[in-house]
Amino acid sequence: MPKIIVVTSGKGGVGKTTTSASFASGLALRGNKTVVIDFDVGLRNLDLIMGCERRVVYDIINVINNEVSLKQALIKDKHCDNLYVLPASQTRDKDALNLEAVGRILDELKESFDCIVCDSPAGIEHGAFSAMYYADEALIVTNPEVSSVRDSDRILGILAAKSKRAVEGLDPVKEHLLVTRYDPKRVAAGEMLSVDDIQEILRIPLIGVIPESESVLQASNSGTPAIHLEKSDVAEAYRDLVARFMGDEVPMRFTTAEKAGFLKRLFGGR
Amino acid sequence: MPREEPAFKIKNSNLPVLILHLKTPDLEQVKQQLETRLKQMPDFFAHTPIVLGLTDLADAESALDFVDLLAFMQTNRMHAAGIQGGSPAQQEAATKAGLGLIPTTPQRPAPIVETEQAPEPVPEIRPAPSPHYVGPAQPDLPGLEIEADAAPAIPPEQPAPVETRPTLVIDKPVRTGQRIYAEGANLVVLAIVNAGAELIADGDIHIYAPLRGRALAGARGNTAARIYVQSMEAELVAIAGYFQVFDEGIPDTVRGKFSQIFLEGEKVVINPISSKR
Numbered sequence A: 001m002p003k004i005i006v007v008t009s010g011k012g013g014v015g016k017t018t019t020s021a022s023f024a025s026g027l028a029l030r031g032n033k034t035v036v037i038d039f040d041v042g043l044r045n046l047d048l049i050m051g052c053e054r055r056v057v058y059d060i061i062n063v064i065n066n067e068v069s070l071k072q073a074l075i076k077d078k079h080c081d082n083l084y085v086l087p088a089s090q091t092r093d094k095d096a097l098n099l100e101a102v103g104r105i106l107d108e109l110k111e112s113f114d115c116i117v118c119d120s121p122a123g124i125e126h127g128a129f130s131a132m133y134y135a136d137e138a139l140i141v142t143n144p145e146v147s148s149v150r151d152s153d154r155i156l157g158i159l160a161a162k163s164k165r166a167v168e169g170l171d172p173v174k175e176h177l178l179v180t181r182y183d184p185k186r187v188a189a190g191e192m193l194s195v196d197d198i199q200e201i202l203r204i205p206l207i208g209v210i211p212e213s214e215s216v217l218q219a220s221n222s223g224t225p226a227i228h229l230e231k232s233d234v235a236e237a238y239r240d241l242v243a244r245f246m247g248d249e250v251p252m253r254f255t256t257a258e259k260a261g262f263l264k265r266l267f268g269g270r
Numbered sequence B: 001m002p003r004e005e006p007a008f009k010i011k012n013s014n015l016p017v018l019i020l021h022l023k024t025p026d027l028e029q030v031k032q033q034l035e036t037r038l039k040q041m042p043d044f045f046a047h048t049p050i051v052l053g054l055t056d057l058a059d060a061e062s063a064l065d066f067v068d069l070l071a072f073m074q075t076n077r078m079h080a081a082g083i084q085g086g087s088p089a090q091q092e093a094a095t096k097a098g099l100g101l102i103p104t105t106p107q108r109p110a111p112i113v114e115t116e117q118a119p120e121p122v123p124e125i126r127p128a129p130s131p132h133y134v135g136p137a138q139p140d141l142p143g144l145e146i147e148a149d150a151a152p153a154i155p156p157e158q159p160a161p162v163e164t165r166p167t168l169v170i171d172k173p174v175r176t177g178q179r180i181y182a183e184g185a186n187l188v189v190l191a192i193v194n195a196g197a198e199l200i201a202d203g204d205i206h207i208y209a210p211l212r213g214r215a216l217a218g219a220r221g222n223t224a225a226r227i228y229v230q231s232m233e234a235e236l237v238a239i240a241g242y243f244q245v246f247d248e249g250i251p252d253t254v255r256g257k258f259s260q261i262f263l264e265g266e267k268v269v270i271n272p273i274s275s276k277r
């Protein structure tokens, strides 16, 4: 059965698009035929992070308006064989992403893909609601700060009450907590919430912790999803996430601050 | 002639209703600010009956265009049930526009400033100034104030009807932005109630998890209603319209503890429940 997975958070700038790109890439690397859809009409970020912005000719709204076929709008990813991107429009009307039209596109995609990843915009209206409405599973992207946790809580409430699965009385949307931009040092210093704090409030299963790292910015500047980076905590954390999503048992990593080595302790340093 | 079954029955009631308290006769400004509010919380008013509070506008000279305001409200899923207060001219204009005239609630005794720390070991928390509680603070929206008037129109000594419906049981987390209403019933919640969530029951409320949002029991004026909570971390609690907020934090005697909340006269009392009893 094809799966629709929404990457959502309520709050902006927490790492949804970064996660959508790496998660979709990881699913494709593991052999799933995958498409990742950018629902952020007006901002259009996903294609930049995937490094396919120069190949965008048509977008999701062209498809909704029946101006082109889905096939014409899908862009093949340059890093993985099994991955396609359906870009958002830079300029057009947000209201075009109505539920009915999105439902039609998803139904058509289900015929040829195993995994459909929906990169949600911030907020709870329009695009964000369309992105989550049809979801079978949800990655709730949360940063270790109170406002982000609060917004994630709100999104979980909407998923539980207003998603298609909720409205039609089917099994509820499967919820996964993904903590991103996690900095164990700042957590230890009491400057940020810990994973336990977040779980204590949200009370959904944890699927991964992605550490804060400068390499994410480098990756997005070079149009390479972070999961492809060599020797990077972030890449490993995203690979762990995908493995857990596929059902593997992988212990949690990157949740505690590395103990400073003997020399570091002796001579200070950070 | 066979006796016909009565097709209706008239009953006195005091339902909870939102009061949209107008602070300016400039309805354009009101509409503008409402729009801002609706953008932040599209479902805030959805299908809730609203009373337009005109007490502050009784001296206003200019006529109020209720027809235009009603049209605006309707397109935004707000339902105006009537007005309260206002000048005779305003009341006439309102009835012409199809609005009801709702009598003003009797004033409650003078306010006692809240959150004075209560004497130990039993923290008695004073009820707030009036039985109204003001909606989320919106310092940038000075023109209007939204009140959820959970106050009984009849003084609360009058016992409310016995709750008859089966208990409403919620076994999933109640999250920010969600509101649960157990109409004519008790409410049992088996999962966490997070900050920004709201529980309302006409009867008692039991929460077998932390309460971090709001809980309002006896919403139709049942002063005997109580709230039982496994871990007291609430933003607000209310019994029969008398409420308590905790802007200075929850008293140590009950914070995080198994507690019960009830009304003593007009005081909201919050007591720890000892497990050693």
Ligand SMILES: Nc1ncnc2c1ncn2[C@@H]1O[C@H](COP(=O)(O)OP(=O)(O)O)[C@@H](O)[C@H]1O
Residues within 6 Å of the ligand: A009, A011, A012, A013, A014, A015, A016, A017, A018, A019, A045, A180, A181, A182, A210, A211, A212, A213, A214, A216, A217, A220, A234
């Ligand atoms: N793990 C991370 N470490 C450091 N920076 C990150 C991380 N994840 C995301 N970012 C940065 O945060 C910003 C917002 O990320 P983005 O994925 O666009 O968020 P959203 O889609 O939720 O708005 C970007 O500048 C991105 O580079």
Ligand SMILES: [Mg+2]
Residues within 6 Å of the ligand: A016, A017, A018, A040, A045, A120, A121
């Ligand atoms: Mg984004």
